[in-house]
Amino acid sequence: MSSNQDISKLVDGITSDPATWTNTSLISVTQLTPSGLDLLMNTSTQMRNLVKDQGGDDRLKHRVLASVFYEASTRTSCSFQTAMMRLGGSVIHVDCGSGGNTSSKKGETVSDTIKCLQCYSDVTVLRHPITGTVPDAVLNGGLQKPVINAGDGVGEHPTQALLDLFTIVDELGSGMDNGNDIEPLTVVMVGDLKHGRTVHSLAKLLARAQFGFLKRPLVLRYCAPDSLKMPNYVKAYVDEFGKRQGFEIIQEECGSIKDAMKNANVLYVTRVQKERFEKEQDYNAVKGAYVIDADLMKEAPEKMIVMHPLPRVDEISTDVDSDPRAAYFREMENGLYVRMAILALVLGKA
Numbered sequence: 001m002s003s004n005q006d007i008s009k010l011v012d013g014i015t016s017d018p019a020t021w022t023n024t025s026l027i028s029v030t031q032l033t034p035s036g037l038d039l040l041m042n043t044s045t046q047m048r049n050l051v052k053d054q055g056g057d058d059r060l061k062h063r064v065l066a067s068v069f070y071e072a073s074t075r076t077s078c079s080f081q082t083a084m085m086r087l088g089g090s091v092i093h094v095d096c097g098s099g100g101n102t103s104s105k106k107g108e109t110v111s112d113t114i115k116c117l118q119c120y121s122d123v124t125v126l127r128h129p130i131t132g133t134v135p136d137a138v139l140n141g142g143l144q145k146p147v148i149n150a151g152d153g154v155g156e157h158p159t160q161a162l163l164d165l166f167t168i169v170d171e172l173g174s175g176m177d178n179g180n181d182i183e184p185l186t187v188v189m190v191g192d193l194k195h196g197r198t199v200h201s202l203a204k205l206l207a208r209a210q211f212g213f214l215k216r217p218l219v220l221r222y223c224a225p226d227s228l229k230m231p232n233y234v235k236a237y238v239d240e241f242g243k244r245q246g247f248e249i250i251q252e253e254c255g256s257i258k259d260a261m262k263n264a265n266v267l268y269v270t271r272v273q274k275e276r277f278e279k280e281q282d283y284n285a286v287k288g289a290y291v292i293d294a295d296l297m298k299e300a301p302e303k304m305i306v307m308h309p310l311p312r313v314d315e316i317s318t319d320v321d322s323d324p325r326a327a328y329f330r331e332m333e334n335g336l337y338v339r340m341a342i343l344a345l346v347l348g349k350a
């Protein structure tokens with residue numbers, strides 16, 4: 001099997017042509033064009049129907065996924081493993097967290113470990129705590145088979161952003177469903193926007209999706225403590241992408257969640273990422289800065305959904321869980337369908 005892992009694929013390489021997916025590593029949301037998003041979202045919906053109707057099928061029979069995690073995970077690793085199994089494939093899961101019980105403890109490089117596992121498997125799902133490790137392994141590691149980025153330090157988490165986009169459209173519609181409604185999509189991102197790779201990928205993906213896929217203007221509101229603000233490079237990407245398309249994407253900083261929630265469609269909450277702080281006192285200074293609870297939800301728009309990549313610590317109180325606007329567990333379920341679609345497309349069996 002030859003692989004499509006050249007650098008040009010990292011920008012705009014993935015379209016509605018299934019050949020652009022086959023054997024292609026998925027490293028960044030910047031790879032996806034609007035038509036590629038259309039194909040992925042439609043395939044994800046088919047996967048949901050498949051699971052609901054008959055549990056799955058055998059299209060990935062005799063295919064093996066190597067699931068390689070150098071950092072903690074519950075949802076991403078388990079949903080990818082389940083996705084593979086529901087399509088008839090098999091999984092080898094390698095837990096390399098702090099070296100785990102693997103050869104990384106003996107000093108083996110990430111590229112060598114992946115190269116070795118690719119001798120046994122057809123596709124690799126890789127998470128690593130050091131930003132840049134996943135793209136570096138793909139672009140410079142001499143790998144032969146596709147790798148899917150399952151979280152690259154504080155960089156990107158593209159499959160989370162894709163399941164988030166699927167959830168937004170599933171919950172709210174694409175914006176043109178009710179005729180010519182061009183109300184903006186207003187997404188409030190709350191919490192640790194500095195270290196949160198999910199919000200980095202989601203902001204970029206929403207910018208890319210704005211008119212091509214979502215067909216409505218975009219407003220992004222950022223709500224974070226001063227030390228955890230959305231990085232300028234992400235905001236600059238969003239801004240430049242909008243301008244290149246000839247549309248301004250409004251990005252606003254908001255101190256108060258109450259203000260930020262006005263006319264919002266999505267409240268996307270994130271955890272303060274304790275493990276990314278060098279000093280515990282810096283974490284203690286910002287932990288608990290924003291908490292969503294049932295009282296706050298009384299002031300939220302009637303149709304605004306609450307999302308969270310999970311795990312949560314204390315930033316969404318459990319008294320919100322029974323609110324129909326709490327979409328975070330539906331979001332998690334969607335992760336299975338979107339990851340089934342990604343695996344099927346990358347392995348040429350969609």
Ligand code: NCD
Binds near residue numbers: 151197310
């Ligand atoms: C996120 C991650 O790992 O970036 N979790 C996930 O994949 N669902 C968010 C987090 O850890 O806070």
